[in-house]
Amino acid sequence: MHIPVLKEDVIRVLSPKRGDFVVDLTAGGGGHSVEFAKRLGKDGILVLIDWDEEMIKKAERKITEMVDEKDRPEIFFITANFADIDEVFSEIQIDRKPDIFFADLGISSFHLEEGTRGFSFRIEGPLDMRISRSIKLTAKEVVMNFSERQLADIIYRYALRKK
Numbered sequence: 001m002h003i004p005v006l007k008e009d010v011i012r013v014l015s016p017k018r019g020d021f022v023v024d025l026t027a028g029g030g031g032h033s034v035e036f037a038k039r040l041g042k043d044g045i046l047v048l049i050d051w052d053e054e055m056i057k058k059a060e061r062k063i064t065e066m067v068d069e070k071d072r073p074e075i076f077f078i079t080a081n082f083a084d085i086d087e088v089f090s091e092i093q094i095d096r097k098p099d100i101f102f103a104d105l106g107i108s109s110f111h112l113e114e115g116t117r118g119f120s121f122r123i124e125g126p127l128d129m130r131i132s133r134s135i136k137l138t139a140k141e142v143v144m145n146f147s148e149r150q151l152a153d154i155i156y157r158y159a160l161r162k163k
């Protein structure tokens with residue numbers, strides 16, 4: 001079962017209101033977005049972004065099941081890297097500024113529960129670790145083919161570098 005992290009606190013602190021425009025940059029299974037959608041009502045706008053197409057489908061299913069169709073905001077389900085937010089916004093062409101940006105960074109518990117994705121410590125599977133299947137390079141290729149120097153650079157760059 002998926003439990004959205006700090007759901008009540010997120011809603012209390014961000015306090016989305018009817019008619020607001022909210023952007024969830026890491027929609028995942030839609031746990032937080034369902035709560036946003038319920039509060040925005042039909043005059044609101046909700047943009048859901050996730051780099052993993054499977055997660056966007058899960059989020060869409062969850063919102064369809066759990067948010068009353070008659071009072072659902074206008075919702076955009078978008079498979080994209082949030083780093084490309086400029087392109088996403090030029091595609092959807094909404095002529096107003098968002099009231100809330102929300103990012104719940106990392107991977108989802110769904111990724112950890114699925115062996116084939118290569119993130120799980122418990123379940124056997126290939127060393128894949130791609131969030132987006134549109135990326136060709138897998139973790140296995142990195143570990144098996146990169147030189148010691150390249151691997152050391154990656155660890156330094158992403159884990160050890162100090163300001």
Ligand SMILES: C[S@@+](CC[C@H](N)C(=O)[O-])C[C@H]1O[C@@H](n2cnc3c(N)ncnc32)[C@H](O)[C@@H]1O
Binds near residue numbers: 026105
């Ligand atoms: C911790 S989960 C979000 C869970 C979500 N808040 C929920 O309640 O279900 C993080 C999500 O961010 C996505 N993600 C990771 N890096 C991303 C990126 N660069 N752009 C867009 N989504 C990304 C992952 O696919 C994952 O679904």
